[in-house]
Amino acid sequence: MNNFDFYAPARILFGRGEENRIGQLLAPHAKKILLHYGGGSVKRSGLLDRVTASLKAAGVEYVELGGVKPNPRLSLVHEGIDLCRKENVELILAVGGGSVIDSAKAIAMGVYYDGDVWDMYEQGKGIDKALPVATILTIPAAGSESSGDTVITNEEKQLKLGYGNSHLRPLLSVMNPELFFTLPANQLANGVADMMSHVFERYFTNTTHTDLTDGLCETVLRTLMKNALIAKDDMTNYDAWAELGFSGTVAHNGLVGMGRDQDWGCHNMEHELSAIYDVAHGAGLAVLTPGWMEYVYKDNVPMFVQFAVNVMGVSGSYRDPDAIVMEGIRRLREFFRKMGLPGTLAELGIGEDRLEEMAKKCTGAAFGSEHPVGGLKKLYWQDVLNIYKLVK
């Protein structure tokens, strides 16, 4: 086990009706807030009305900024920063999924920065403060409700970059599984693929003596797969959504990756897809992950045997580690397929013409200084290209 520093201070308020007390939860922290959200669904569902009613009842003033899109855009972040400064906003309440929360975090740190907040993403600059962010989660997927991470797309540069800092961990997050009942089936599937990937990126490691976190990762993965299949056939199943929502937070609050080298190769490879093609992050991950497994598993066969046995339930008389691993990967593909997720880049509408360009951007080779991605196996741009081709 490696040394580690674990800090996950976000308070999680979980369950039926919790969003209706958002006003009283925020009142001790701010007189005036920015209410940040995406499209029309939070209006149509009546959620926004209930939130604003709760804010008013608690005497919390608010200004609104809607319009966050999936793969949230830098241009709207700039708008939010200006608005917060002009209105002396003290806290940002993100009502939505990971895109809205990530956009809120970008605004939260941008308010205190004189330059362009894109500098943080591109240059990894440190920050020493940010506005507090609270969230009401409407899509279990990104884990942004407990993490200090944010991913923003610079639409001019066609770059999608992440940034992480403990100052960006939300103050509190409300999670009511009932808010997930109206999600379309593809958002369930994409979210599950994203949450599973957050665990995979931490699980697959060359670090040894990691019994506890191995087990935590495996439990989260099994819980996600079991309940995803239940929710798929019964989209208003509270218990299934509760398991998915809670698992999504545990998947990404840091705990299950403590003391282990982490990977993040698939996330890096996927960001290139969604930066150019604007595909759903989870769908991109569902395509890439099994291909990545096939490409890298020989570097640590025992780790992938453990995955096949403990997570995918492979058992029996194989007498052949490679066969066990391949059966595990086959079952993962089968699960993604059952969830209605794509299996190839072609199904995502991605042709072969820009694969090399994306591979070179992924490792930085396109910009003249290559830094391999991935942890279990270091991936250079040729490796990334090989994986893209494996799943074309």
Added chain:
Amino acid sequence: MNNFDFYAPARILFGRGEENRIGQLLAPHAKKILLHYGGGSVKRSGLLDRVTASLKAAGVEYVELGGVKPNPRLSLVHEGIDLCRKENVELILAVGGGSVIDSAKAIAMGVYYDGDVWDMYEQGKGIDKALPVATILTIPAAGSESSGDTVITNEEKQLKLGYGNSHLRPLLSVMNPELFFTLPANQLANGVADMMSHVFERYFTNTTHTDLTDGLCETVLRTLMKNALIAKDDMTNYDAWAELGFSGTVAHNGLVGMGRDQDWGCHNMEHELSAIYDVAHGAGLAVLTPGWMEYVYKDNVPMFVQFAVNVMGVSGSYRDPDAIVMEGIRRLREFFRKMGLPGTLAELGIGEDRLEEMAKKCTGAAFGSEHPVGGLKKLYWQDVLNIYKLVK
């Protein structure tokens, strides 16, 4: 799954050498601290010297209060409160195990309270602030390094009572498994029994649809048992102690009990033993827990079958749920026995003469108003007495 409110802000700094930067970790938070510890072992091992050197190097002033005993005493807490007030202490650093940390928490809230801090324990009074507490853990057991809980013994009244409040959650906790190498074998065993009990108290529940936390509980229990046996035979095995230490924190930071009714019957029954007989908490739990299981399992057979199968590895052709449960309990007793833990009250030096007195104190019947303990099965004083007799 029940609604829940999860908040575990304690930062955990884990691994080799982490204690040597305690000064720089605390300097941003306090100019002057109380250095609180127990007996001579932290002096003999050189730990206290390294801590004070780090504090001095970082310019953090300190006053010392040693002498905390297992089952920490209210009288020393009073002394600590006076000292903190007189010296204008801004933070308490507990160097030790759960007893030292619990004592530090009592002092931390007592400083701001005009009456006797025992009121909190006896009357459950709320608090709105406390001095920040930091810890350097020397015994993985109580989980107090991440919890908001404290247990204090009032030696005059022969009462041992607990209190919990989120203001008492440590600011940060340092955990270096190397500091556990010199523990005597019985402290390893007692600590493991205590950590397992923290999971058991959350695991055994009548709440349904708790896939994620069921799995988290089971993983922590399996990790504890596996690594306890390794450490028992190899007391300087870093990896085994690392798993035990990390598991102890996860067992008690709240996570594994979220969304489920909890039990705490065994803890309540054990507190009566250690209040009168001053036995080690973990040893008392090791005696009581299997007896409690036998006494209550018929109220929720499927829960105990799950325990026997998923935690104790019972499999095969039993065709009889009771037999599966009894085999699970037998294996748990066997594990405790292998660890050198006692199996009966007699082995703890506890006779039968005061069992009824303890049972009646446990539920409050002795004080004229009975509140049954336990969650999976409500236990009245007669039940508690039955369980005491079952393990006499």
